[in-house]
Amino acid sequence: MGLDAIVLILVATVAASVPLILAALGELVVEKSGVLNLGVEGMMAVGAIVAFAVAVETQQLSLAALAGALAGALMSLIFAFITLTLMANQVATGLALTLFGTGLSAFLGLKYTSVALDGAKAMTIPILSDIPVLGKLLFSYNGFVYFAVLVFLAISWFLYRSRAGLVLRAIGESPSSAHALGASVIKVRYLAVLFGGAMAGLAGAYLSTAYTPLWAEGMIAGRGWIALALVVFATWRPARVLIGALLFGGVTIAQFHVQGIGIEIPAQFLSMLPYLATILVLVVISRDAGLIRLNAPASLGQPFHKQGH
Amino acid sequence: MNPTARLELRGITKHYPSVVANQAIDLVVQAGEIHAVLGENGAGKSTLMKIIYGVVKPDAGEMLWNGAPLKIQNPAQARQLGIGMVFQHFSLFETLTVTQNIALALEKNTDSQDLSQRIREISERYGLTLEPARLVHSLSVGERQRVEIVRCLLQAPKLLIMDEPTSVLTPQAVRKLFETLRRLSDEGCSILYVSHKLDEIRELCHKATVLRAGQVIGSTDPREKSARELAEMMIGSRLPSFEKRELQNTGDIRLEVKQLSRRADDPFGTPLQAINLQVRSGEIVGIAGVSGNGQQELMTALSGEYLDKSAKQVRGDILLKGKSVLGLAADQRRQQGLRFVPEERLGRGAVPAMSLSLNALLTGYDSGLSPKRFINYHTIHQFAATCIEKFRVKCNSPYSEARSLSGGNVQKFIVGRELMLHPEVLLVAQPTWGVDVGAAVFIRQALLDLRAQGIAILVVSEELDELFEICDRIAVIYQGQLSEAQPVNETNREAIGLLMGGAGFAKQEQAV
Known part of the structure; x- marks a missing residue:
């Protein structure tokens, strides 16, 4: 295998991991605030079809991405209202959101099933993109990829360097203590859930307008669930989410190549591989119970009742 | 005496769906006074403190702060006025450092270097040794309390509320805490000291207000009363006497x-x-x-x-x-x-959502409560009823859910259950x-x-x-x-x- 082939595989790996990076980092912020939103898959699906529809109708890809993010945020607003204002069970509501999102996206997508779309193109950056090997490896992507990197940096900074991030983590650990200190638990959780929804919607938009520019029912293919698993197995740390997502992308691409070479393994087993490998590796690196206790939001999934109001 | 009190409460009332937590409470705290609030569990002490600190809103009544009427909307406002509170169950975040925990309580974004320095200064001045960079979960209980106190002191409080502060401290640590509190009081800071430990109150406090069932029973100078007199004010009846034990051969x-x-x-x-x-x-x-x-x-x-x-x-x-x-x-x-009464009552000692009868079965199933592995409701019902009667558990019936009882009554039931199973x-x-x-x-x-x-x-x-x-x-x-x-x-x-x-x-x- 030549250098070019390796570069191609690596580039494809990054492309395959972007939706997971976006959705999982969004969910990480949500869970750090103590809310468990299992609706990622559904929000991604709705983000995907809305972005695809906007792209087809307007031919404006950045507008489409924005619409996808907005659609995801709107979906998460339903979730936030039910779980944070009405204080319903988060697990049940999240599952319902996934079912709702999957169905809604199929319904919205009826007339877009066999429509072709010119997907997002790689942005060429003068000089940088022309550097041999490195230029291809680092500077040959579409806008989503660079945005995902930005999101990663921003979230890492926000959670561990800013006061607002500190408040968010404190709320995730003990909402009643944070409330006693004067933090607005419900407001912060609303914002976190909306951010998570927007990220999931954007991840969906990437899938339908950049990764494979088409709409097909069920095209999210469980990536929302993998994003959820990534957050847990990455022990709620952004860098590990990134590693897990790249790993998933890498195995996804590798199994295509294995199939291409013609090794006799059932295709179904190969399609299973990325999911299996990601979970296995993350389980192994997250065995340390101390790290989990330190990073897991202690109030995850528990509703917060204000006293005496 | 100062004509305007630091804090005055008039007719503070708070009802919860099933209980009256506070009924027309009047309370006056002078500047620099260490004022004890005394009462049994469920007497309404904690609710009253939370009202003063703005965590809970009262249904009726008014508050005066330095003579001026006042409505406290939230804890942040209380802190701005100079009211600090040290909670009984600490409101600290275990996975954050001392500095981060304190930064969370401050209004503005503070430079962490700067803050660490200020924490060191305050803790030295009041003899509360603290290492700002340590994670809270690695601190002892006494050290955690110091974090809470330093957090309040950084805001130069005029009124400090301490909710059962000594329940987790060694006698030596209690003495150090008292030194700090006396020093604060000398500097003019008022202290509301919530406790049920009578000897401590007699040693430390200038005044005591006794609550019972949500109402003020009376105010007194605790230094002039015996612990027994205070206890009887608190429970409203004569203290049951305690049979002196004799040494016996083991x-x-x-x-x-x-x-x-x-x-x-x-x-x-x-x-x-x-x-x-x-x-x-x-x-x-x-x-x-x-x-x-x-x-x-x-x-x-x-x-x-x-x-x-x-x-x-x-x-x-x-x-x-x-x-x-x-x-x-x-x-x-x-x-x-071997019989066992765990520390955690609901969750380990009893299943909160199950009736007392079924909770009796949980540890008693091998002692005749479920012959041949079938549940005999009549037997367990009688067992639970006997336990409730013998140990004076306050509840509606053996069918009451364990979580509907107060902590003390659950404990009486669990202790009773284990004792009746012939350990x-x-x-x-x-x-x-x-x-x-x-x-x-x-x-x-x-x-x-x-x-x-x-x-x-x-x-x-x-x-x-x-x-x-x-x-x-x-x-x-x-x-x-x-x-x-x-x-x-x-x-x-x-x-x-x-x-x-x-x-x-x-x-x-x-x-x-």
Whole structure:
């Protein structure tokens, strides 16, 4: 295998991991605030079809991405209202959101099933993109990829360097203590859930307008669930989410190549591989119970009742 | 005297759906005054403090701050006025550092270098040693309280609310805390001191307001009253008298722990190191210690909740009536006559959502409550009813859910249940924690009666008074090590307090 082939595989790996990076980092912020939103898959699906529809109708890809993010945020607003204002069970509501999102996206997508779309193109950056090997490896992507990197940096900074991030983590650990200190638990959780929804919607938009520019029912293919698993197995740390997502992308691409070479393994087993490998590796690196206790939001999934109001 | 009080409450009332927490409370706190708020559990002390601190909104009544009427909307506003609160259950975030915890309570974004410096200054000035960069989960309970206090002091409070501040401290730490509080009071800071420990209030406070069932019973100068008089104001009746125990001959060794070592339950727990202990028939052995020093690990190892069959993580031996039970599970140990009252009532001692009858079945199923593995509702109902009557559990019926009872009543039921199941060895963790004074006397008496019947009893408690009252011998647990049990008449509170603070424990054992 030549250098070019390796570069191609690596580039494809990054492309395959972007939706997971976006959705999982969004969910990480949500869970750090103590809310468990299992609706990622559904929000991604709705983000995907809305972005695809906007792209087809307007031919404006950045507008489409924005619409996808907005659609995801709107979906998460339903979730936030039910779980944070009405204080319903988060697990049940999240599952319902996934079912709702999957169905809604199929319904919205009826007339877009066999429509072709010119997907997002790689942005060429003068000089940088022309550097041999490195230029291809680092500077040959579409806008989503660079945005995902930005999101990663921003979230890492926000959670561990800013006061607002500190408040968010404190709320995730003990909402009643944070409330006693004067933090607005419900407001912060609303914002976190909306951010998570927007990220999931954007991840969906990437899938339908950049990764494979088409709409097909069920095209999210469980990536929302993998994003959820990534957050847990990455022990709620952004860098590990990134590693897990790249790993998933890498195995996804590798199994295509294995199939291409013609090794006799059932295709179904190969399609299973990325999911299996990601979970296995993350389980192994997250065995340390101390790290989990330190990073897991202690109030995850528990509703917060204000006293005496 | 200052004509305008620092804080004045007039007719503060707060109703919850099922109870009246506060009914027309009047309270006046002068500048620089240390004012005790005294009352039993459920008397409404905590609710009143939360109202002053803005966590809870009152239904009626008004508050005056330095003479001016005031409505406190939230804790942030209270802090701006100069009201600080140190909570009974600390409101700290375990996974954050001391500095981060304190930064969260400050209004503005503060430079963390700057803040660490200020924390050092304040803690030195008031003798509250603290290391700003440490993670809170690695701090002892006393240190955590210091974080809370320093957090309040950084905002130069005019009124400091302390909710049961000494319940987790060693006697020596209590004395240090009192020095700090007196110093604050001299500087003009008023202190609302919520407690049920009468001796402390008599030593520290200038004035005491007594609450009972949500109402003010009266105000008094605690320095002029005896502890007994204050207690009777608090419970509204004569204190039940306590039958003095006599030394009695002890019998065979019922429970023996030999060189027991085990890992901690979780990364924030304490591993046990070579623990030796004997409890004989007819004696009560007490284990004193500040919480988090391995009590939980010891109790779960003894009860059989924590089990390691491959013996990799548990070393040493546990003998029940001379036979090793190390590999036996909790139910097997129960069949051998071991009974257990855990510290955590709802969740470990009882299932919150189940009725009292069914909760009786949980540990009693092998003692005739479910013959042939079928549930006989009549039998368990009667068992529960007897327990409720005998131990004066306040509840509607044996069908009441465990969670509908107050903490003290759940505890009475659990203790009663275990006592009725004919223990030969009884383990009790925090027998009277959160139980009102009358019930506490009752539970202690029940333990003493059991001792007279020749039962071997091991009590883990943070209340030194309680241990000295009922125990024959007292040992101290500190960082997973257990001191030798001393007969009560050969030791005193001072010596036990020093051990609780770690004095006299071999350092080299810790390194192993």
